[in-house]
Amino acid sequence: MNSDQLLILPCDYDRSKENLKSKEYEMPTATITSKGQTTIPQEIRKLLNLHPGDRLDFLVADDGRVYVQPTNIKVESLKGILHKSNQEIVSIEQMEEAIWWSVQQMKIGKADFSDYLIGQLNAQAGCTETVSFDKKLKGVELFRLL
Numbered sequence: 391m392n393s394d395q396l397l398i399l400p401c402d403y404d405r406s407k408e409n410l411k412s413k414e415y416e417m418p419t420a421t422i423t424s425k426g427q428t429t430i431p432q433e434i435r436k437l438l439n440l441h442p443g444d445r446l447d448f449l450v451a452d453d454g455r456v457y458v459q460p461t462n463i464k465v466e467s468l469k470g471i472l473h474k475s476n477q478e479i480v481s482i483e484q485m486e487e488a489i490w491w492s493v494q495q496m497k498i499g500k501a502d503f504s505d506y507l508i509g510q511l512n513a514q515a516g517c518t519e520t521v522s523f524d525k526k527l528k529g530v531e532l533f534r535l536l
Contacts, residue, residue: 418431447460500526505524506530508520519534520533522535523535
């Protein structure tokens with residue numbers, strides 16, 4: 391496995407070129423023991439809000455990259471993530487349009503209704519694409535496969 395295949399980058403991680411090229415920046419590293427164990431560096435544990443006993447999911451993308459995602463998310467940490475104060479409220483008409491589009495896509499495509507609906511709602515919210523691991527969405531407008 392190449393070193394560029396393991397990604398632990400939540401949205402607020404500072405990946406700016408200036409930060410990464412800084413002489414003061416040192417990329418966190420870890421060593422795997424003979425038993426296959428490793429210690430996640432403190433900087434990464436803080437960044438991902440990881441605590442002893444938390445579980446991690448390892449997601450392997452088509453290109454071979456491995457994404458690490460915490461699975462023990464506290465309900466309290468989700469408060470407010472769906473609504474932004476400057477975000478417009480979706481109208482009934484927009485919801486109906488999203489549902490209609492999703493049903494049409496489901497009839498001609500291979501993915502589930504919920505996948506199409508999520509993609510359409512994301513588009514209405516201003517997203518240019520929705521990222522997915524679901525191979526059934528390959529080539530579908532609004533989606534990009536990892």
